[in-house]
Amino acid sequence: xxxxxxxxxxxxxxxxxxxxxxxxxxxxxxxxxxxxxxxxxxxxxxxxxxxxxxxxxxxxxxxxxxxxxxxxxxxxxxxxxxxxxxxxxxxxxxxxxxxxxxxxxxxxxxxxxxxxxxxxxxxxxxxxxxxxxxxxxxxxxxxxxxxxxxxxxxxxxxxxxxxxxxxxxxxxxxxxxxxxxxxxxxxxxxxxxxxxxxxxxxxxxxxxxxxxxxxxxxxxxxxxxxxxxxxxxxxxxxxxxxxxxxxxxxxxxxxxxxxxxxxxxxxxxxxxxxxxxxxxxxxxxxxxxxxxxxxxxxxx
Ligand code: 6CS
Ligand code: FE
Numbered sequence: 512x513x514x515x516x517x518x519x520x521x522x523x524x525x526x527x528x529x530x531x532x533x534x535x536x537x538x539x540x541x542x543x544x545x546x547x548x549x550x551x552x553x554x555x556x557x558x559x560x561x562x563x564x565x566x567x568x569x570x571x572x573x574x575x576x577x578x579x580x581x582x583x584x585x586x587x588x589x590x591x592x593x594x595x596x597x598x599x600x601x602x603x604x605x606x607x608x609x610x611x612x613x614x615x616x617x618x619x620x621x622x623x624x625x626x627x628x629x630x631x632x633x634x635x636x637x638x639x640x641x642x643x644x645x646x647x648x649x650x651x652x653x654x655x656x657x658x659x660x661x662x663x664x665x666x667x668x669x670x671x672x673x674x675x676x677x678x679x680x681x682x683x684x685x686x687x688x689x690x691x692x693x694x695x696x697x698x699x700x701x702x703x704x705x706x707x708x709x710x711x712x713x714x715x716x717x718x719x720x721x722x723x724x725x726x727x728x729x730x731x732x733x734x735x736x737x738x739x740x741x742x743x744x745x746x747x748x749x750x751x752x753x754x755x756x757x758x759x760x761x762x763x764x765x766x767x768x769x770x771x772x773x774x775x776x777x778x779x780x781x782x783x784x785x786x787x788x789x790x791x792x793x794x795x796x797x798x799x800x801x802x803x804x805x806x807x808x809x810x811x
Contacts, residue, residue, distance in 0.1 A: 519705060544628060576643075632777055639772045641769070651757065652718070663721060666783050682767055690758060695731040711792075
């Protein structure tokens, strides 16, 4: 398969114009967003929907995430990533297969229909996680494009995936909110440096490889600005797989906990990772038994 987005091949950084649509099938495959919302997503590479979930729904989800966090079997499991330089939990992966409410979440029509509309096809979960960003201790996630990693390390062919982040706590200016560069999804930043073997064992704690160079970052930020998603618990952010984003450390005494569900088109299933790397494990990048998600009869 031709590699349209060559990155981490030792050469200098480069900007490659996106050659994939942002919204597929002109947004006609399903009907969830208004034309204005769809246009805003297409333009910026993300869309914030405030307070989609009720307080009761969010509390139940947060309780389930907390019980996973405190579950000794989960704590010892491969899905847990701890903060760099410490032991506090940073992320739990594959949460949509670990908790009941979290299992229903990707099939909630309020999210699934948006993903089907934007990706213009049936969809499945490529990856899910809860990023806990604990109080006083949650470290940053440096600037990156998820697609750059999913393309190079997971063999995701095209930019036909998106993340749906459900805020389990208020995201404020003080607890490390998700921050995005509007419009950055239109340029693929080819990164410098070679990928070490089993890179995920360190990159999920602190990502040093596959991050954009300062000049490209600055150029895209000067074009699109920076937007922090400060919103109440229960709000939802949809962002394109290639939109540059980061989040700062959390020095506030309140956690910033968000669930991330990554929807991939069934037409965009993973192939062998580009540049001959070994595939990452199933709990980080789904390859087996891929089935299109069916919507729950009613919202979870
Ligand atoms: O490597 C990955 O798949 C993960 N890395 C980051 C920093 N964001 C996306 C994803 O969770
Ligand atoms: Fe990310």
